[in-house]
Amino acid sequence: MPSTWAIRRAEPSNGLAHPLIRKLSNYTTLSDEERKAVFQAADKATDFKAGDDIVARGDLTGGVRLVLDGFACRYKILEDGRRQILGYLIPGDMCDLHVFLLKRMDHSIAAMTRTKVAIISQANILAFTDRYPNFTRALWWSTLLDEAVTREWVVNLGQRTAYERMAHLFCELYYRLAAIGEVRDGSYLLPLTQTTLGDTLGLSTVHVNRTLQDLRAHSLISFKGGIMTVHDLPALEIAGFFSADYLHLGDRLAPGTTGTHRPNSELQVKR
Amino acid sequence: MPSTWAIRRAEPSNGLAHPLIRKLSNYTTLSDEERKAVFQAADKATDFKAGDDIVARGDLTGGVRLVLDGFACRYKILEDGRRQILGYLIPGDMCDLHVFLLKRMDHSIAAMTRTKVAIISQANILAFTDRYPNFTRALWWSTLLDEAVTREWVVNLGQRTAYERMAHLFCELYYRLAAIGEVRDGSYLLPLTQTTLGDTLGLSTVHVNRTLQDLRAHSLISFKGGIMTVHDLPALEIAGFFSADYLHLGDRLAPGTTGTHRPNSELQVKR
């Protein structure tokens, strides 16, 4: 990874916030007691290096893994080797809140860069959900968010052309990363190869390459060395039929806000 | 709808069970108090006729809608009219457990046949989740199940050919309907037109038609007049790279069970 870039290391908007608390605060205000519980339960972190599986299919989930820093993906592999990526995880996202039901993981999660992960024990989660209804609902909310994103991926794969799909994906990542302060000047780190992009969008590597050239030719983006730069977000949104509402970024805003939510203006792309 | 068929009307395995309770019992045992609360909260039902929207995109969700009987689908429409179906709802499924977060629905739900829906008020849901942690986790579990299915749809659309996709979908519906006793002699009601199937699988109507013919030519299924008959489930599963594990039908079974779960043997296809 080029060390000249340090987007990811930039100071967070709130230096003290735990990624999970920051995320859940999009839904509700956690009590001091709840915050403290989170800090206590999710203090010890494990590092995974790029390529490692954080959770593997078939694992008996024994606790909740929480991404503190880095970039990971959910994926599934068919018997004949085809791979489909199911979603990307960024700081604040939980890997397997499936603890309760999914005794076994039905898919895997891999780190795409060095990724820091905290593990909250099953006992702690059960205790939380017994004790803090508000916190429980907040966790639940976060799984609903994941589902909303997954649903949009279904639309993406089912209805959109390669060009639209790719534009849509880049918009989604833009908004999600902007919401956690990881977009600077219209750029964000995207540690994916074209092959990985293909497994994400259901396209061959060759076609990913050509579609990417298309997007560049239209001056919408640049993508090189793991750095994604969006030159014209509005145009990219149009190209991808993107509407940020499914990300529910502003659900907690005061009523009266319009349906389309936008990240902080300072994170918006200029010119 | 042909009245000569009455699969759906056949007596349930437990005449007294509320569809929701039956479903949640796959995860946990609800206390008598919890059961009673469900019955009280979800007694009044509304009927929707085929084609009606049960919930529309943009709706402020005011309570949880629960399918008691019938067949419905989630869907999303792009600005240019393309439609993608995101999943099917059968008795016991909840439409919008998004109440908490998704102040607004980001997609719609339509009835595909006459569908009976119960509405649990938001107040009741909040009260439940405050009072019954076990019940709350069970509801949460059901949303995780939905998500697992949606993830598999991503794989389906991203990686599988038209033929495989269709085989996979028919397997999924077979298992899900078998689990609630709505498969008889390898047949189940599937009130979809070929156009709808196309919107589900990301295929044109014409290609759906031809793929269907393929499946028939291979003696895997028949599909006519809204009745789906699976002639050779194992072969259909192989054709669709289907593995039922993602449906988590047997997660509550005693340990030692193999990873692949099967519906009641009496519901299995013969010959």
Add this chain to the structure above:
DNA sequence: CGACTATTTGATAGGACTCAACCTCCGTGG
């Protein structure tokens, strides 16, 4: 029996895939 809607069929076009090279960038090691 019309008026629809749904299913089929035929013919053609095009988006995306496959195969096969070739190029580029980097890290390693002699």
Add this chain to the structure above:
DNA sequence: CCACGGAGGTTGAGTCCTATCAAATAGTCG
């Protein structure tokens, strides 16, 4: 300091899967 090797990116050519267009054939319902 340059050769080598490998991973990732780019190109070209040919093919196939699936879409589109168009029209004919069922099936349904008042």
